[in-house]
Amino acid sequence: MEKEIIAFLDTEKIVDLQSVQSKNNLKEIYFDNSKESLEVIRHSCAHLMAQAIKILYPEAKFFVGPVIEDGFYYDFRVDSKINEEDLVKIEKKMKELAESKIEIGKYEISKQEALQKFQNDDLKQEVLLRIPDGQVSIYTQGDFEDLCRGPHVPNTKFLRFFKLTRVAGAYLGGDEKREMLTRIYGTAFADKESLKEYLTIIEEAKKRDHRKLGTELKLFTFDDEIGGGLPIWLSNGARLRSKLEQMLYRAHRIRGYEPVRGPELLKADAWKISGHYDNYKENMYFTQIDEQEYGIKPMNCVGHIKVYQSDVRSYRDLPLKFFEYGVVHRHEKSGVLHGLLRVREFTQDDAHIFCMPSQIKDQVSEILNFVDGLMKFFNFSYEMEISTRPQKAIGDLEIWEIATNALKEALDEKGLKYGIDEGGGAFYGPKIDIKITDALKRKWQCGTIQVDFNLPNRFKLEYTDTNNEKKQPVMLHRAILGSFERFIGILTEHCAGEFPFSIAPTAVGIIPISNNHIAYAQEINDMLLKLGVDCEIYDKNESLNKKIRIAEKQKLPMILVLGDEELEKRSVALRDRRAKEQKNLSLDDFITLIKEKTSEVYF
CATH class of the missing domain: 3.30.980.10 (Threonyl-trna Synthetase; Chain A, domain 2)
Known part of the structure; x- marks a missing residue:
């Protein structure tokens, strides 16, 4: 037809x-x-x-x-x-x-x-x-x-x-x-x-809705008395988030990033220099202190610029890589707020790299390797898109062309395909957007890599080159997850609340069959805590089957059942949710298994 x-x-x-x-x-x-x-x-x-x-x-x-x-x-x-x-x-x-x-x-x-x-x-x-x-x-x-x-x-x-x-x-x-x-x-x-x-897919998405699972798994909540778009992290969610932060901290340090911390409140003068005051003011919150105007930061870049300016820089120091889990606030209308996916306060896995123009391609290439390892660990497929100069922008057209070409060359040299989003760049520079695809084939924009010649110029950043002449560095803005809030929301729906062992809020549920086995359960709990593994002991006066059902509803990666035989032999009856298997292990072998899981290099 x-x-x-x-x-x-x-x-x-x-x-x-x-x-x-x-x-x-x-x-x-x-x-x-x-x-x-x-x-x-x-x-x-x-x-x-x-x-x-x-x-x-x-x-x-x-x-x-x-x-x-x-x-x-x-x-x-x-x-x-x-x-x-x-x-x-x-x-x-x-x-x-x-x-x-x-x-x-x-x-x-x-x-x-x-x-x-x-x-x-x-x-x-x-x-x-x-x-x-x-x-x-x-x-x-x-x-x-x-x-x-x-x-x-x-x-x-x-x-x-x-x-x-x-x-x-x-x-x-x-x-x-x-x-x-x-x-x-x-x-x-x-x-x-x-x-x-x-x-x-829509029906499956309803089952996986991170707001529904967030309540069931006791990860986070919202409260009208606190305000819309301001998530409150409960113990389980705080553990999940902390594990994710620690994992990324190690990965950043291995790659030569230095941790820094900028203030959340800056004088409006700083935002005027950066261009945020003229180009982003409607998305910011302002207040008065000692008759001076201050702005709560919507981004971390100005703080990192001040770290760069704290010392004299030479070409030998570059590239300088700073990272921060920076809490930022952005004004969002109440009608667009949506669980963790659209909030007013969030924490970016933010990094800024200060480098010479000749180092841009290598730095972008390294970031792309970082992205690839992280996405593979969480089983996300992804694609990339270059966003070019928007109508509301700062900086010369020539500078924008140099920056945009640097991104294209980095992707071309790695043989990576990408789309072009004409006019979709940030007001201060072009960017690569990393769009991930989840288990339900939905696309999400999370990470970004932005080349910025403009902020270094506005803040008069300098380094001394091989001829002892003053030069202006290039600034790369980089976030891989985007924000912890949004990424955790997406990840929760992607894995339907069954988080990887290494970041699961509670990785092991320990079920003593009777009161005689509680001391052994506590011993195992203490051993696992020393390895950085959070556990929960199900020791209420309930039937074994009910305890197992309660633990399974929490989607725990592992469940241990302890009875007379396990106590006598110092062993565990292991239910591995991800491997979908049940087996008996000696306690020593189980601890070895846990050490292997917690010592893996992920990306």
């Missing part, structure tokens, strides 16, 4: 059939599951949903309905309270409209005409405020029409394979000071099989 064309691609811009003037030199977009096709399908499905809502709730008024990474949503106002059960009847109406094969049309009017046309619709007025003067486009399907720049499929017959996934609240324009609208999320595909596969 021949595929149907639903739109065209003009360079990177999608042009739908309703808008195309000439097909010359345009690439066809067919009705399939390609990235471009899904963008058109999902955008159109958002309108299909809005049309169905308008029929079911005639008083409904609509704000915006964009395509997002894995689907779409629409924000709207309605008199009724819409819950998950209502999604079924909305879907039913959407299917009827899709099966009616309604033509989707388009016409254009001036912005002034649109303001007049929608004068009684305050949400449409809000949308028009965000649109430049000139012509605006309106898409129609049956009696329904909506402001939209497109693109859309030509007919609702292409919108048969969709699913509404959840209903939520969303502040108008993302501003928590404004009214709460209703938001419905959904997704759509070109065929039934792809939709079914996606929904299976």
Whole structure:
């Protein structure tokens, strides 16, 4: 069966059939599951949903309905309270409209005409405020029409394979000071099989949700009296995090990084020099101390610059590598906060490398090796993307070109493939973004490597070269995990709470069958603690099977059962969750096994 064309691609811009003037030199977009096709399908499905809502709730008024990474949503106002059960009847109406094969049309009017046309619709007025003067486009399907720049499929017959996934609240324009609208999320595909596969992943994702597992495994919590986006780490989560930090600490030291520590509060003058005050102020928190303005740091780079400036530097000192588990704060709107994945306070596994221009490629290459080892240990696949100069940027174009080419050359020499994100760089330099893929095939942006010629210039950093002349170093910004909070959230879902032995909050559960075996359990517990292995003794007055079930629910890597035979022979009955096996070992052999696990070099 021949595929149907639903739109065209003009360079990177999608042009739908309703808008195309000439097909010359345009690439066809067919009705399939390609990235471009899904963008058109999902955008159109958002309108299909809005049309169905308008029929079911005639008083409904609509704000915006964009395509997002894995689907779409629409924000709207309605008199009724819409819950998950209502999604079924909305879907039913959407299917009827899709099966009616309604033509989707388009016409254009001036912005002034649109303001007049929608004068009684305050949400449409809000949308028009965000649109430049000139012509605006309106898409129609049956009696329904909506402001939209497109693109859309030509007919609702292409919108048969969709699913509404959840209903939520969303502040108008993302501003928590404004009214709460209703938001419905959904997704759509070109065929039934792809939709079914996606929904299976969604169901598995619900089981793996780090917020759900975080509660079950007692890792972290949030409290309204403390404030949104400010995680509270419970004992289990603090142990997990500490083990991860210690593992990375050793890896950094082996690679020649020096630990440093900068203050969390800096005078606003420092942020003015760095450019954050002009370019990043809306994301920062400020306060007054002794009638001077201070800013809580959103990044660690300024503190590390001050470490560099604390001494006279020579070319013999370079590269200088500083790292810090730096606590930073960024202003996030409450509507975007999401468990550990989007918070207001977080800790970066941050590092800054000061080097000569001739050392950039080697340093980036070494960082890429570090990334590869770490991702392999956690069983993540990953890909890289170079982000280039954004519109809001500091520094000369020539400097940006030198920095961008250095990143490309480092990746090319290692034979690594990468994409280009035009305009996606930080305001002070281009970067490599490391995007990991988890067990559910979801992509996450975590680590980053950024080349920066601008901050060294702004802070007048210097080193003395071989000719005893003053030169300006290059600054590399580098984080591999991104932040401990976000990475732990992602890792929790990736491994469904079954953490690797080396970082598991509780690595070994010890179950004495009766009170006669508690002393032996405590002895083993003490031995393991000295090896840096956290344990828990299940010594409540409960049945053996219940103790084992409780320990298994905590997803412990290992469980030891101790009875008369184990006490007499000084052995253990080991249940290894990851190896999926049960066996008896002498206590000495078990301790040797633990020593091997805790002495492994991971990356």
